[in-house]
Amino acid sequence: MEFEIETGQRGSQICIYNSHRYRHIRNNKKGSVSWRCINKECSAAILIDSNKFVIEKGQHDHEPHQNLEQQCIRGMKRRAEQETTAIPKVYEQESIKFFMQTGGILPVFNSVRSSLYRCRNSSLPVIPHNLTEFDIPDDWKKDNLGGDFLQINVGTDARLLGFVSQCGLERLAEAKHWNADGTFYTAPRLFSQAYTIHSLTGKLWVGT
Numbered sequence: 001m002e003f004e005i006e007t008g009q010r011g012s013q014i015c016i017y018n019s020h021r022y023r024h025i026r027n028n029k030k031g032s033v034s035w036r037c038i039n040k041e042c043s044a045a046i047l048i049d050s051n052k053f054v055i056e057k058g059q060h061d062h063e064p065h066q067n068l069e070q071q072c073i074r075g076m077k078r079r080a081e082q083e084t085t086a087i088p089k090v091y092e093q094e095s096i097k098f099f100m101q102t103g104g105i106l107p108v109f110n111s112v113r114s115s116l117y118r119c120r121n122s123s124l125p126v127i128p129h130n131l132t133e134f135d136i137p138d139d140w141k142k143d144n145l146g147g148d149f150l151q152i153n154v155g156t157d158a159r160l161l162g163f164v165s166q167c168g169l170e171r172l173a174e175a176k177h178w179n180a181d182g183t184f185y186t187a188p189r190l191f192s193q194a195y196t197i198h199s200l201t202g203k204l205w206v207g208t
């Protein structure tokens with residue numbers, strides 16, 4: 001079986017053999033080269049002799065790196081579909097987890113970016129072009145417990161939407177102080193302002 005040598009990040013050499021990745025250990029006196037699995041907890045190693053013949057030493061106690069990489073990217077796509085966590089955040093969290101588990105580096109964000117956004121868009125409603133076709137699917141009117149979340153939905157040309165759970169409303173009603181702030185910067189397209197109201201409940205700020 002053929003092996004491939006590639007240059008990893010920071011200029012280190014990586015040898016790919018049988019879908020596993022190895023880091024360079026040393027060049028031996030008689031022209032052979034020693035490599036060790038990039039997973040630091042795995043003791044598998046290979047020796048490539050001066051005739052480019054590969055001698056395997058020990059067994060990997062994990063799946064091949066490339067399979068793990070594909071598995072990790074599939075996991076990211078699933079998260080992109082099922083969660084609302086920002087896509088760059090999903091990538092960042094999963095690549096840290098991948099590095100901790102395998103010692104490997106995932107393909108750069110830009111190479112998976114569009115497929116992750118495609119997954120995200122497949123689970124989101126179509127972005128409306130004007131307020132008359134702005135329709136909120138029933139699922140998005142409910143909170144995580146299935147209670148009403150869209151409490152205010154008035155106007156056509158000037159539309160006002162208010163989202164708060166029943167529990168959030170009760171906490172606002174009980175609170176002595178509210179902190180309220182509006183931002184134009186993060187308002188969704190077609191809307192001018194996103195306005196939030198927070199109240200302090202115990203040690204927690206509850207948002208509305």
Ligand SMILES: [Zn+2]
Nearest residue numbers: 037042044060
């Ligand atoms: Zn290994």
